[in-house]
Amino acid sequence: MNNRNIRRQVIAQKLIDAQTPGFQAEFDPDEAELLGAFTEDALSETEALDSSIDQPELVDGGQ
Numbered sequence: 001m002n003n004r005n006i007r008r009q010v011i012a013q014k015l016i017d018a019q020t021p022g023f024q025a026e027f028d029p030d031e032a033e034l035l036g037a038f039t040e041d042a043l044s045e046t047e048a049l050d051s052s053i054d055q056p057e058l059v060d061g062g063q
Contacts, residue, residue, distance in 0.1 A: 011034065014026075
């Protein structure tokens, strides 16, 4: 078994452990990145403004 397979098994076990109520599984930054923890998927400012369809109603006093 190579280092990559061992690392995957460790991460898989940590994910199982993380589902245990009260248990705080710790992931190092590399493990967290592999799991997508640092993936930037926030809305852009334009997307956020486009999604606020009720904005004009709030500006007009809710009418």
